[in-house]
Amino acid sequence: MSHFELPKTEHLKLRLEGAVLHLSLDRPEVRNAMSFAMVEELIAVFDALEDAAESDAPVRAVVLRGAGGHFCAGGDVKDMAKVRMTSPEEPGGPDDPLVAGNRLFGTMLSVVEAAPQAVIAVVEGAAMGGGFGLACVADVTLARADAKFRLPETSLGIPPAQIAPFIVRRIGLTQARRLAVTGGRLDGDQAKAIGLVHESYASAEALETGLAQTLADLRRCAPGAVAVTKDLMISALSENLEVLLDRGARDFARAIRGPEGVEGTMAFVEKREPKWARTDA
Template identity: 35%
Template sequence: MADDILVRSEVDAAVAVITLDSPGNRNALSSVLVSQLRSALADAAADEDIRAVVLTHTGGTFCAGGDLREALGRGLSPEEATAEGAEAMIGLMSAMLEITKPVIAVVNGHVRAGGFGLLGAADIALAGPAATFALTESRLGLAPSMISIVLLPKMTSRAAGRYFLTGETFTPQQAESFGLVSKALGSTDEVSDELHAICEGIRKASPQGLAASKRLTTAALLADFRESASARASESAALFASDEAREGMTAFLTKRKAAWDASSS
């Protein structure tokens, strides 16, 4: 996998289009994909001709979060894999928030786990008709710890209360209604049209004006980002090391109910 291209970049009229292209593992955040995505973001940040970044994907999943299997396959212990995944998520969210150019996430597939971190760190988010969203961590004995840093400031408190706790799947229209995505679109053509309109608006703005405006919109998130990230990483590590998390993940992998599951379905 080390030689595979999992993240593809192209420039279209001053817009860098970065595509997660690892559909075979649902665009999971393997060490290779993370490295390539960080590199693509850094290249866009350094290119003075780039005015905006579009982050999108191939396949039916935008991003399924961490790639635990790949990490364990490299000889890491579960604890080491968890710590590495947390650091990767922190680095990606930070890079997206700190780049001075607008980042537009375009999703038309499933968003799960760390995929929410990428979505939440984007300045603008568009969801196509095939997008689905679910924060299922609580069903695994875990919590959406790391990604909460960028989700809680964007989602309404009532929506976060429901979907953080229940793990229910929600639609693009619901995601728009409580602030997680900027707009839910009914077709891929509508997504393309909306993206074109947004990019045209950005192309009319000056680089200085874009950078200064983005500093305003990300200031609150970045003010205590490192402190929050450190606290959430410690919390996440403790949860992953717990007996309940082991039971939750084992139940998920073997397609059975977890020991605590008292539901009727």
């Protein structure tokens, strides 16, 4: 086991409470619009969390939310405008900095989705563009009923290039197409109805109660088993089924013979909580 350290961040607030990392996007003056710097910080934090699962103080869950009453208003338009002022020989070619800048958003969504920890998105206020994407890659997404989800890119003359695949994977092709061609606008209840979010709450108090219950539910699940299960489920989108089932059988055998499998089955037989579920653990 090893110790891990979270990176220093300027645009994110990080607060570690036991095994839960509370991560807040922290640019409230622009409704937490994501600058390139913020995106790089998010990638750095989730890269560090890959090691945190195996550390001597493991992080088991990440609560992702925005400061100042809004989740995230998408990408920072001013950042994009600065890069657009450059004049590459071939727009969209390998030397175009907008290509690398846009691709960075896809990398961020991929590392958040693939985190070995459970990721819970708590959505209040605006969730647009990249914020919409973050809501799609969380394992559990909770929202206020009056949250405002929007996919505005096509109304701005651009495609939601890095977000689109994750939206399709979350809510299916037909709903994703409808949102893309209409500049999709949804509140929290509508987002729940199409499967974008899992629960919608009428008040801030109810939202916090729902978050507490979700964290309590997660505490009962073994962290190693959660990490392996997430990887298998995400791999199901791209891997050959027979190859994936073979890998799943190997993962199962290692798990049931490992410390979590032994503890979990013993706890069941002895009619007690497993060690990872205890609040004093």
